[in-house]
Amino acid sequence: MVKEVGRKLIAQNKKARHDYSIEDVFECGLVLTGTEVKSLRLGRASLIDGFAMVRDGELWLSGVHIPEYTEGTWTNHTPRRERKLLVHKDEINRLTAKTKEGGLTLIPLSIYFKDGKAKIELAVARGKKSHDKRAALMEQQAGREIEREISRRRSGKSGDR
Numbered sequence: 001m002v003k004e005v006g007r008k009l010i011a012q013n014k015k016a017r018h019d020y021s022i023e024d025v026f027e028c029g030l031v032l033t034g035t036e037v038k039s040l041r042l043g044r045a046s047l048i049d050g051f052a053m054v055r056d057g058e059l060w061l062s063g064v065h066i067p068e069y070t071e072g073t074w075t076n077h078t079p080r081r082e083r084k085l086l087v088h089k090d091e092i093n094r095l096t097a098k099t100k101e102g103g104l105t106l107i108p109l110s111i112y113f114k115d116g117k118a119k120i121e122l123a124v125a126r127g128k129k130s131h132d133k134r135a136a137l138m139e140q141q142a143g144r145e146i147e148r149e150i151s152r153r154r155s156g157k158s159g160d161r
Helices: 014-019 034-041 089-099 130-154
Strands: 007-012 020-030 051-055 058-062 083-086 104-114 117-127
Touching (some): 014 020, 014 130, 020 104, 051 089, 089 104
Antiparallel strands (some): 007 104, 051 058
8 A cells, every 4th residue: 555645634724813813833643533534534624613622631622523424334433522632741731831821722723634644733822802803804905905006016007097
C-alpha cells in the first residue's frame, strides 16, 4: 500500500477567524474510531460548534460533527461524541494556564490528514465583540478599495467617468 505524504485538508472553520481574535495556534492528533477515519477520508466534517477543554489532565474536543459512515454497520460512531486529543503533558499545562487567564478559549480551526494521520489545528482565541467585528470588516473593505484603486491607476484607467 502506498503511504500518504503531505497535507490533505478536510474541513475548515472560516467563521472562527471572524468571531475570535487568534492568539496562538498549535497542532494535535485525534483519537478516532475506524468509521470516523473513513468518514473523514470522504471529506465530511463540520467544526462550526466545536471547542476544546482540559479535563482531568487531558485535552478533549467537543461539538465537532463527523457524520456517520454510510457503509458502516452497527459499529458506526455517534456523530457528535467527545474525542480525545493527543498533546504533550507540558503543552496541556501551558494551555490550562492560558485558558484560566479569562476570556480565552480553545477552538478548532481545521481538520486535515498529515502523512496519513488525522490532525486538528487548535487556536487559543479571545472572543470578539460586535463592534470589533464591524471595525475589522470596515478595515478589510477599505483595504480592498485601496487595492482596486491602485490596480485601476496601474492599468491607466481613470476613476472619473
